[in-house]
Amino acid sequence: MNDHRPVTTLTDDAAILMDVAEGIATITLNRPHVRNAIDDEMRADFVKALDQVAKDDAIRALVVTGAGKGFCSGGDVKNMKARLSAPAGQIAGNGWRRQQRTHHAMAALHTLPKPTIAAVNGAAMGLGCDLALCCDFIIAADAAIFAMTYVLRGLIPDGGGLYFLPRRVGLSMAKQLIFSGRRLAPAEALEIGMIDRVTSSDRLLDDARTWAAEIGAGAPTALALSKSILDQSMELTMDQVFAMGSQAQAICYTSSEHLTSVSEFLARSSGEAAR
Template sequence: MTDQTPHGTPSFAHVEIEMRGSAAIIRLNRPEVRNAINDQMRQELIAAFDWADRTADVRAVILTGSGKGFCSGGDIGGMRARLDAPQDEVAFNGWTRQKQTHRGISVIHGCSKPVIAALNGAAFGLGLDMAMACDFIVASQGAKMSMSFLKRGLVSDGGGMYFLPRRVGLSRAKELILTGRVVETDEALAIGLVDRVVAPDALLPACVAWAADLTQGTPAAVALTKAILDKSFESSDEEVFALGRQAQAICYTTKGHRDAVEAFLEKAGPST
C-alpha cells in the first residue's frame, strides 16, 4: 500500500499525492463514486497525512478530489455491510469504525502544516466534515455542500458539530445540520462556510499560491502558532498566554529564528 514512487512520495490505491513546489496535494481518488470514503481510503488518507506531516520538504497540504466531486461522504456500500452484520455486533463494529473516522479527521485537523481544502465539486456529509477539518476552504464556482447526515438517519460523525459552529455560528450551524439542505458557493462564501471561491480551472493554482503565502514563516513558528490558535476558543486568556510563552521559548532555540534575526540586522546595517 505504501510503495515509494521515484519522487519519494508514497503510492496508494485510492489516494494520490502530488508535489507542487513545497505543497503536497493529497487527492481522494475514487471518482466513480464521487470519492466516497471506504475503509481502505480512510487508512490511506491517514497514512498520506502522516507522511506529509513528518516530511520536511512539505510545507503545506492541499486536500482535493479526483473527477467531478470533492467527496460525497461515507460509502453507502459500507453502510449496507454494517447493517447486515449480526445485531449483537452492530454497535461495537460501529464504535470501532468511528475510532478510525475520528483518527482520519484528527490527522487533518492536527497536521502541523497549513491545510487547505480545495473543493472541486460536491462536499456532502463526511466530505464536508473533512473539508472543515482543514484550516482553510477554497471552493470552485459551482461546488455544492450539504450536512446530509440526518437524511440517512445519522448524526454528523466527522467533527462537523464542532467545526461548523466555529465557521458559521451556532444558530446557522443548527439550521444547516437539521435541514441537510444544499448550500451553493455564493451563500457558502457569504456565511463563512468557505473562505474563497475561484473559477474551476484556477482552483489548484490559487490554493498552491495561497499555501506559499501561508508558509513564509519558519516551520517551527508556523506549527506552534497553528497549534495554539486551534485551542484558543476552548482556552482562557491565561492558558493561551502560557502556551505562547512555551512556544516562544522553543522558537528562540531554532536556527530559523537565528537566521531571520541575523538577516534583518545585516539588512538594517549598524545601529547609530
C-alpha cells in the same frame, strides 16, 4: 505550479494520490466513480499520506482535493449496508471501532502541523463536508456544493462537523444546516463564513496552491505552534493562552528559523548603518 512530482508509492488507481511541487503537497481523493466516497481503504491511505506530509520538512503546506467531478460524497453507502447486515450484537462494537478510525483520520488532518487548504472541486457531502471543514481554509470552485447530509441518512455528523461548523458559521446557522441537510452553493457558503474563497473550476488548484505557498512561507516552527494554540483557543481562558504562548515562544527562541532571521536582520542593519 503545474510541475508536480509524485512522492507516494501508490499506483495511479490507488484510493489516495499525493504529489509535491515547490513545497506544496496535494492529496487527491481518488475514487471518482463514486464521487470519492470514503471507504476503509481510502481512510487508511489518507492517514498514511498525512503522516508523510507531517514528516517531510520540505513540505510547507497541504492542499486536499478530489478527482473527477466531486470532492467527496461522504461515507461509502455500500459500507453502511454491510455494517447494518452484521449480527445485531456486533453492530454497536463495529460502529464504535469505525468511529475511532474516522476520528483518527480527521484529527490527523486537523492537527497537521502545517497549513491545510481544502480545494473543493465539486460536491462535498456529509463526511466530505466535514473533511473540508477540518482544514484550516476552504477554497471552492464555483461548481461546488456543500451539504451536511447526515440527517437524511438518520445519522449525526461524525467527522468533526458538530465541532467545526458552529465555529465557522455560529451555533444557530450550524443547527439550521445540520438539521435540514440542505445544499449550499459556494456564494452562500462564502457569505455565511463556511468557506473562505471562491474561484473558477479551471483556476481552483492553481489558486489553492498559490494560497498555500503564501500561508506556508513563514517559519515552520512558529507556524506549527501558532496553529496548535489557535485551534484550542476558543476552549481556553486568556491566561491559558498566554501560558501556552510563553512556552511556544521559548521554543521559537531556540529555533534555527529565529536565529537565522535575527542574524540576517542584524547584518542588513549593520550594512545600512555603515553606508
